[in-house]
Every structure is written in structure tokens, then in C-alpha cells.
Amino acid sequence: MVVEGQEGPQSLVCQDVEQPQPGPGQVLVRMYAHALNYRDLVILAGGYPHNDTRPVRPVSDGAGEVVAVGAGVDGVQPGDRVMAHLSPHWLAGELTTAAYARLLGGGMDGTLAEYCVFEAHGVVSIPAHLRYEEAATLPCAALTAWEALIRRGQLAPGQTVLLLGTGGVSLFGLQFAKMAGAGVIITSKSNEKLQKARALGADGCVNYAETPDWDVEVRTLTHGRGVDHVLETGGGGTLEKSIRACAFNGQISLVGVLTGLAATASPLGAILSALRLQGIYVASRAAFEAMNRAIEHRQLRPVIDRVFPFEEAAAAYEYFASAQHFGKVVISHQ
Ligand SMILES: NC(=O)c1ccc[n+]([C@@H]2O[C@H](COP(=O)([O-])OP(=O)(O)OC[C@H]3O[C@@H](n4cnc5c(N)ncnc54)[C@H](OP(=O)(O)O)[C@@H]3O)[C@@H](O)[C@H]2O)c1
Incomplete structure (x- = not known):
């Protein structure tokens, strides 16, 4: 099952697709939660860089469990609880042109699906104390705030x-x-x-x-x-x-x-x-991991305003667009 759209929240539809399989160096993740960011509204409106093909599968932020790994994957295994890194090819150091052109939801598919295939280096472990709904809020909003205030x-x-x-x-x-x-x-x-x-x-x-x-x-x-x-x-x-x-x-x-x-x-x-x-344009995987260590050390819990079921992704979008929320709006499969 995936959710894709043409333009605007009303165009989002849920449809069955074949389960993807991980290739060499990739992992298959059963997604349990996603979080919305302002960029997800812009992506569906067609105003984001590198996202001119339709339909678009939006939403960068997602968390789930690794269920299979492809050949040559080391350091990630089935059962691992992970979050998708929005900029999967930005591992450390400065942003590169290649990494800039391939962001989840803009330049490549987003995470709004039951199963997603990611590069193994594009997923990051979830802080142990967080539920999937909480972890899903970290990859974009939290990492950006961390990069702006703490790292840089x-x-x-x-x-x-x-x-x-x-x-x-x-x-x-x-x-x-x-x-x-x-x-x-x-x-x-x-x-x-x-x-x-x-x-x-x-x-x-x-x-x-x-x-x-x-x-x-x-x-x-x-x-x-x-x-x-x-x-x-x-x-x-x-x-x-x-x-x-x-x-x-x-x-x-x-x-x-x-x-x-x-x-x-x-x-x-x-x-x-x-x-x-x-x-500031999000941050690298290295910064993501540093932030997660601090979050775990301080047992910080993200502020979640409201959780919508996966089948009601369009309603989550509408609510988020109305700007009534305080903190994060989450879409959950659980
Ligand atoms: N550069 C990056 O890497 C990066 C990463 C993440 C987000 N962003 C950007 O950062 C912005 C915030 O993202 P977000 O996901 O946190 O958005 P969000 O959750 O949708 O924030 C919406 C809230 O912003 C506040 N707001 C709206 N207009 C305002 C104004 N004129 N003055 C002060 N506050 C205003 C409102 O809060 P109140 O209801 O309290 O007034 C509104 O509810 C977006 O433009 C997004 O694209 C950039």
C-alpha cells in the first residue's frame, strides 16, 4: 500500500502495489509512522526543487522496522528500529550537489507507504526510549533545529x-x-x-x-x-x-x-x-546521529499534536495545512 498524489491534499490516494525488494546495499523497512513537515505541502503543490514528476509519493519523515536486507549490507539487520534520513546521500561534512538533488519526497520517492526500500546508509537507529510515532518526527524538523542552534x-x-x-x-x-x-x-x-x-x-x-x-x-x-x-x-x-x-x-x-x-x-x-x-538545509547523517545521542541521553520526547491513521493521510494533510497544530502531526500504521 502506498499513498501518492498529483497536486494538493485532496489528490492523495491510497493504492495497493507489489512489495518492493531490497537490492545490493539496500534495506526493506516496514513503515510504522510518518510525520508531516511544511515541505510536504510544498512538494504536493509542485513548488519544491527536483520534484516535477507526477504522481508524487510525498513525506520525508518515516520510522519503521527493518524486515530484510540486500547483499553486502553490514551494520543494519532485520529487527532494527530505524528512521529514514531525509538526505540519504549526505553522510558527513558539507552538502554536495549529488546529495542535494536526491532528497526523500523531492528527487526521489518519499516514505508514505507500508514498505520502503532505502540505501542502508540512509537509515539511522531510533533512540531507545522513543516510540515509532515519536521517532518519525525527528528526521526533518528536529535535525534542522539541531543543525541551526547546536551544531552550527x-x-x-x-x-x-x-x-x-x-x-x-x-x-x-x-x-x-x-x-x-x-x-x-x-x-x-x-x-x-x-x-x-x-x-x-x-x-x-x-x-x-x-x-x-x-x-x-x-x-x-x-x-x-x-x-x-x-x-x-x-x-x-x-x-x-x-x-x-x-x-x-x-x-x-x-x-x-x-x-x-x-x-x-x-x-x-x-x-x-x-x-x-x-x-540551513537540514543536515548530514553524522549530525543526525549526534542529535539522537543527545535526545537519548536527555530522554527528550517530541511534542506530538495529533496522530492520524495511514488511511486518513489526506485528512492529516488538511489539518496540518490549517496550521492549528502545536508541534508535530503524525500519520501512523499502528
Ligand atoms: N531549511 C530546512 O532544512 C528546513 C527544515 C525544516 C523546515 N523548514 C522550513 O521551516 C518552516 C517551518 O517548518 P515547520 O515544519 O516547523 O512548519 P509548521 O509546523 O507547519 O509550522 C507552522 C506554524 O508556523 C507558525 N507561523 C506561521 N506564520 C507565521 C508568522 N508569520 N510568524 C510566526 N510564526 C508563523 C504558526 O505557528 P502559530 O500557530 O504558533 O502562530 C504555524 O502554526 C517552513 O518554511 C519549512 O519549509 C526548513
């Missing part, structure tokens, strides 16, 4: 992070920032979601719908200093205010485009505050 951001105790909205990337950002001993300011359109973020450890909360000049409020909350790091998931519509919210020598990790691509931000504020702006 080198977040230090006592620094302050600004998170925009309460989607998947932001809430992992919150959990990693608290793990690193940093302070967190988070924005949301919903006071109810802000209350939940506070319960997770957020130190400052700003409703960006009620306070359109949220950058001013962020500076007030930091006693005029500004934040050390922004996890910039908003894109064109938020970048200018993110720059204004930063302390001298702060950094902005450019991660998302929730408000669109068009930006009017002047570079002057970034220059005068000596900011560092860096693009």
Missing part, C-alpha cells in the same frame, strides 16, 4: 533564542535551547499555544497577531539587548523584524519561508549589529 549555532548557556511560531521546527528549537541552558522567547498567533510553550520552558512569549511589532516586545523582554540567535522559520515577511530583534553579534539561521519568499529587509541593520546570517 554553537548555542551557549545563558544566551537567548527567538523562535517564530509553534510549528515542528520551533518546538524542537525550544527543547534543544533549554537542553543547552539557553533562554527562549517564542511567538505565536495563539495565546493558548503560548501557554503550552511556557509549560515546555519558554521564558518569554509574544502574540504576533496581537503585537505586530513583536520585535520591539522581544527587545523589551531582553532588557533592550536583543536575542543571540533567531531560528528564522518565517522567511520574507519576518526577516526584517528578526534582524531588529537581534543583539550585537547575534546570528540568524535562515530556515523557512512560512510567510513567503519576498523580503524587503534592508541589510543595514544586520551590518550595523554585526550579525551572522546562515542558510
Whole structure:
């Protein structure tokens, strides 16, 4: 059984296919759970790089159990609990052109199926304390937040992070920032979601719908200093205010485009505050494994908003697109 679509969540259909078989160097995984990311909406809308063929099998994030391995596979065996790595050919070091062109759901099939074949080096062990539904949330959102704040951001105790909205990337950002001993300011359109973020450890909360000049409020909350790091998931519509919210020598990790691509931000504020702006495009397998060790060590549990059955993948998409969620939306086979 696989789920594929042409354009938009309504086009997603479940259909029977022959069970795939692993070739040399590959593994067959019985999938148990998937998680949705904003990119999955973009992929179905046809706006993602390297995804111009139809129908498309979407969804990068998936977790399951290895049920067979092909010839020459070493280090992965039947019974292993694994997650798919979104960028299966990016093992370590810098991103390469070849790896960039082959991402799950964009450039190659996604994971929305009962059985998937992956390269053996494209799967990573699940932290022992996590259920499949929880593990499925890690490959995209968690790894991106980790790469931005911890690996490249080198977040230090006592620094302050600004998170925009309460989607998947932001809430992992919150959990990693608290793990690193940093302070967190988070924005949301919903006071109810802000209350939940506070319960997770957020130190400052700003409703960006009620306070359109949220950058001013962020500076007030930091006693005029500004934040050390922004996890910039908003894109064109938020970048200018993110720059204004930063302390001298702060950094902005450019991660998302929730408000669109068009930006009017002047570079002057970034220059005068000596900011560092860096693009983040998920991360390597080595970073994924480092993050998982930290997650296991701290027994961190992902924030899941809602779980939908596999047969209701289209409904999961619709719910996710409505942006009512707090954290992750999961599709489960169990
Ligand atoms: N570069 C990468 O490697 C990478 C990896 C993962 C994700 N991304 C990108 O990062 C972004 C976030 O991804 P995600 O999966 O976490 O998305 P998500 O879960 O769909 O996040 C949606 C939430 O973002 C918040 N939001 C929407 N507009 C906002 C605005 N104007 N200001 C502040 N918050 C706003 C809303 O939270 P509230 O309801 O609380 O307001 C909304 O519920 C997307 O653009 C995605 O493509 C990039």
C-alpha cells in the first residue's frame, strides 16, 4: 500500500502495489509512522526543487522496522528500529550537489507507504526510549533545529533564542535551547499555544497577531539587548523584524519561508549589529546521529499534536495545512 498524489491534499490516494525488494546495499523497512513537515505541502503543490514528476509519493519523515536486507549490507539487520534520513546521500561534512538533488519526497520517492526500500546508509537507529510515532518526527524538523542552534549555532548557556511560531521546527528549537541552558522567547498567533510553550520552558512569549511589532516586545523582554540567535522559520515577511530583534553579534539561521519568499529587509541593520546570517538545509547523517545521542541521553520526547491513521493521510494533510497544530502531526500504521 502506498499513498501518492498529483497536486494538493485532496489528490492523495491510497493504492495497493507489489512489495518492493531490497537490492545490493539496500534495506526493506516496514513503515510504522510518518510525520508531516511544511515541505510536504510544498512538494504536493509542485513548488519544491527536483520534484516535477507526477504522481508524487510525498513525506520525508518515516520510522519503521527493518524486515530484510540486500547483499553486502553490514551494520543494519532485520529487527532494527530505524528512521529514514531525509538526505540519504549526505553522510558527513558539507552538502554536495549529488546529495542535494536526491532528497526523500523531492528527487526521489518519499516514505508514505507500508514498505520502503532505502540505501542502508540512509537509515539511522531510533533512540531507545522513543516510540515509532515519536521517532518519525525527528528526521526533518528536529535535525534542522539541531543543525541551526547546536551544531552550527554553537548555542551557549545563558544566551537567548527567538523562535517564530509553534510549528515542528520551533518546538524542537525550544527543547534543544533549554537542553543547552539557553533562554527562549517564542511567538505565536495563539495565546493558548503560548501557554503550552511556557509549560515546555519558554521564558518569554509574544502574540504576533496581537503585537505586530513583536520585535520591539522581544527587545523589551531582553532588557533592550536583543536575542543571540533567531531560528528564522518565517522567511520574507519576518526577516526584517528578526534582524531588529537581534543583539550585537547575534546570528540568524535562515530556515523557512512560512510567510513567503519576498523580503524587503534592508541589510543595514544586520551590518550595523554585526550579525551572522546562515542558510540551513537540514543536515548530514553524522549530525543526525549526534542529535539522537543527545535526545537519548536527555530522554527528550517530541511534542506530538495529533496522530492520524495511514488511511486518513489526506485528512492529516488538511489539518496540518490549517496550521492549528502545536508541534508535530503524525500519520501512523499502528
Ligand atoms: N531549511 C530546512 O532544512 C528546513 C527544515 C525544516 C523546515 N523548514 C522550513 O521551516 C518552516 C517551518 O517548518 P515547520 O515544519 O516547523 O512548519 P509548521 O509546523 O507547519 O509550522 C507552522 C506554524 O508556523 C507558525 N507561523 C506561521 N506564520 C507565521 C508568522 N508569520 N510568524 C510566526 N510564526 C508563523 C504558526 O505557528 P502559530 O500557530 O504558533 O502562530 C504555524 O502554526 C517552513 O518554511 C519549512 O519549509 C526548513
